[in-house]
Amino acid sequence: MPRPGRTLRIARxxxxxxxxAVLVSLLTVAVGWHSARGVHGLAWGLLATLFVSGIxxxxxxxxxxxxxxxxxxxxxxxxxxxxLLFGLxxxxxxxxxxxxxxxxxxxxxxxxxxxxxxxxxxAVSHWWKMSIHSAVAAGTVVVLVSTFGAALLATAPxxxxxxxxxxxxxxxxxxxxxAGGLLGALVAGFVFAVLG
Numbered sequence: 001m002p003r004p005g006r007t008l009r010i011a012r013x014x015x016x017x018x019x020x021a022v023l024v025s026l027l028t029v030a031v032g033w034h035s036a037r038g039v040h041g042l043a044w045g046l047l048a049t050l051f052v053s054g055i056x057x058x059x060x061x062x063x064x065x066x067x068x069x070x071x072x073x074x075x076x077x078x079x080x081x082x083x084l085l086f087g088l089x090x091x092x093x094x095x096x097x098x099x100x101x102x103x104x105x106x107x108x109x110x111x112x113x114x115x116x117x118x119x120x121x122x123a124v125s126h127w128w129k130m131s132i133h134s135a136v137a138a139g140t141v142v143v144l145v146s147t148f149g150a151a152l153l154a155t156a157p158x159x160x161x162x163x164x165x166x167x168x169x170x171x172x173x174x175x176x177x178x179a180g181g182l183l184g185a186l187v188a189g190f191v192f193a194v195l196g
Contacts, residue, residue: 007168014165018158019073020136021057025049027140028110034147035104044098044107051094052114056087075171077129084125088118109196110143117187124183131172135184137162142188146196 016022032045060083063069074080095111117139124130137159144152163177172180 011165011168014161015073015133015169015171018133018137018162018165020132021053023136023140024053024114027143028052028107031106031110031143031147032104035106041104044103047101048094048098048103048107048111051090051097052111055090055094056083059083059086059090073133073171077125080125080129081122084118084122088115088122091115091118106147106192106196109192109194112195113139113143113188113191116191117184120183120187124179128179129172129176130183131163131166131177131180133162133166134159134172134177134180135187138181138184139188142185143192146189146192 028049029042029045032043032048033041035041036044057072060069060072060074063083064072069079069083070076074083091111091114095108095115098108098111117135121130121132121135141152141155141158144155159181163174163181166172166177167174
């Protein structure tokens, strides 16, 4: 049986490795690569990643350094609105640029799913601290399965691991984790399926 301190360290590691910026970046590059094979696809994925996770995460890190946010996960619900709105603007600008430049449809669909997900997160976070980690993890699994096939259902245990880490760290309750996962899966499943 792992000691409490050890499980806490494991939960912190899981939370960092599965942070929204990490999962979104990896997923966007993978979808870009798959949608236009090779260097061309990689370029689309990297450009989209800049807007959907790079710029928003840089804004959050800057806010932490200036003392505006308590941590890079923006754990205090009352602090979430501004970075989520900033992320929403960044994703919207990136989506517009990608559309004008003629990005592959799956890359556009993924950015659009991120945009809708952020709208939902902004609305919910006004009243309740839903787990964005769980929402992004669930959306990631749905998009991976949609893009690469049923074999990627093997990534589904990621949802349990992410949920466990958020509850173990006392950053979220079980209902907050479940709601995040459900909303993330629904948004990704609907938007990516319709537009991709």
